[in-house]
Amino acid sequence: MTTLVVVGANPTVAREAATLPVELVHVQLPGAPDLDPGARVLTADFLDLPAFLAFTDEVLRPLVPAAVVSLTELGLEPAALAARRLGVVGVDPAVVLATRDKSRMRRILEREAPHLNPAFAAGGDPEAVARLFADHGRVVAKPVDGVGSTSVAVVEGVGELPADRRTAAYLLEQFAEGREFSVEALSAGGRHTVLGIAEKGITDGFVEISHMMPPPSLDQHGQELVARAVGELLDAIGLTDGPSHTEVMVDGDKVLVIETHTRLGGDGLADLVRLTTGVEWRRAALGWAVGAGIPRSPASAPAAATVFLTAPPGRVTAVAPPPTLTHGHVHAWDPAVRPGDVVHPLRSSSDRLGMAVLTAAGTDACVAAVAELRADRVVTTVPGPALR
Numbered sequence: 001m002t003t004l005v006v007v008g009a010n011p012t013v014a015r016e017a018a019t020l021p022v023e024l025v026h027v028q029l030p031g032a033p034d035l036d037p038g039a040r041v042l043t044a045d046f047l048d049l050p051a052f053l054a055f056t057d058e059v060l061r062p063l064v065p066a067a068v069v070s071l072t073e074l075g076l077e078p079a080a081l082a083a084r085r086l087g088v089v090g091v092d093p094a095v096v097l098a099t100r101d102k103s104r105m106r107r108i109l110e111r112e113a114p115h116l117n118p119a120f121a122a123g124g125d126p127e128a129v130a131r132l133f134a135d136h137g138r139v140v141a142k143p144v145d146g147v148g149s150t151s152v153a154v155v156e157g158v159g160e161l162p163a164d165r166r167t168a169a170y171l172l173e174q175f176a177e178g179r180e181f182s183v184e185a186l187s188a189g190g191r192h193t194v195l196g197i198a199e200k201g202i203t204d205g206f207v208e209i210s211h212m213m214p215p216p217s218l219d220q221h222g223q224e225l226v227a228r229a230v231g232e233l234l235d236a237i238g239l240t241d242g243p244s245h246t247e248v249m250v251d252g253d254k255v256l257v258i259e260t261h262t263r264l265g266g267d268g269l270a271d272l273v274r275l276t277t278g279v280e281w282r283r284a285a286l287g288w289a290v291g292a293g294i295p296r297s298p299a300s301a302p303a304a305a306t307v308f309l310t311a312p313p314g315r316v317t318a319v320a321p322p323p324t325l326t327h328g329h330v331h332a333w334d335p336a337v338r339p340g341d342v343v344h345p346l347r348s349s350s351d352r353l354g355m356a357v358l359t360a361a362g363t364d365a366c367v368a369a370v371a372e373l374r375a376d377r378v379v380t381t382v383p384g385p386a387l388r
């Protein structure tokens with residue numbers, strides 16, 4: 001039987017992997033959460049790349065795997081390097097690096113598809129930084145390898161740019177106007193199939209608080225523009241096979257790429273794809289490497305959304321049960337806090353307090369259901385001592 005190695009799966013991904021017709025081998029970090037009983041699990045520190053490549057030679061090679069893949073951000077590069085070392089199916093390591101290093105991606109697009117780029121500058125290039133602010137005023141500063149909206153900030157002038165962001169570790173970009181969308185796609189032989197487009201709800205600090213699929217404010221023409229832009233992006237970075245999660249900003253007919261990844265999106269986007277299209281996205285995002293294709297079942301709902309719970313900083317005094325919504329249905333309910341827990345200011349995805357998945361009879365109803373839940377006080381807090 002074909003052997004598939006999966007690096008760094010969480011329990012949800014592992015359950016979907018178990019449905020594939022393969023001999024499955026998981027590689028997990030020491031201390032990682034347990035997977036389902038019966039799963040074959042090997043332990044290795046895949047963040048230590050030299051040690052992991054030695055592990056690949058000594059432990060994985062004798063298993064004769066057909067492919068090595070990962071759906072977790074920190075596992076993408078180790079999986080790609082292991083696949084190349086073994087000469088088996090996997091994502092090209094150069095493609096992974098082009099997605100994980102935002103500066104590298106910008107330089108590739110500048111050469112291959114400049115119309116998808118906002119103006120940008122490396123934080124460590126003072127002359128380019130000065131030009132960027134002179135030409136565009138408002139600038140977004142972000143870590144070149146950041147995830148989860150951590151340390152992303154809008155800077156209104158060059159004088160307000162902190163010294164710690166004037167380094168090569170930061171990328172500065174023209175503030176892009178418009179609405180932001182996430183795009184889930186699966187590539188095969190250089191052909192890119194868009195499986196779902198979600199419209200984001202974000203805070204002023206760029207923390208994502210909702211995703212709606214299909215996107216309410218994007219008509220068919222807009223969706224075609226987005227799909228074309230994503231295809232051009234994936235061609236430019238050289239992704240021919242495997243999953244991708246791309247974030248774009250749309251302003252009229254202009255589409256700018258924010259970032260992309262060689263994995264599916266987080267935040268429950270795989271559930272939105274499954275509910276609205278019938279495609280089990282986690283399974284497809286693993287199974288491509290062993291020829292499993294894109295299995296599809298009937299869709300469960302015309303529209304769906306993930307909504308993240310938030311509350312003012314303080315100490316939690318109450319967490320409400322799932323509400324009965326006028327405009328939709330609560331499909332899944334997963335608060336991550338309970339009375340007594342501390343709520344920090346909402347500065348990154350890790351500060352959110354849990355998630356709900358909603359379904360609705362259409363995009364308008366979905367918008368209303370999201371607004372309805374966001375207006376509910378699900379988590380109640382009282383002010384506490386000064387928090388970070």
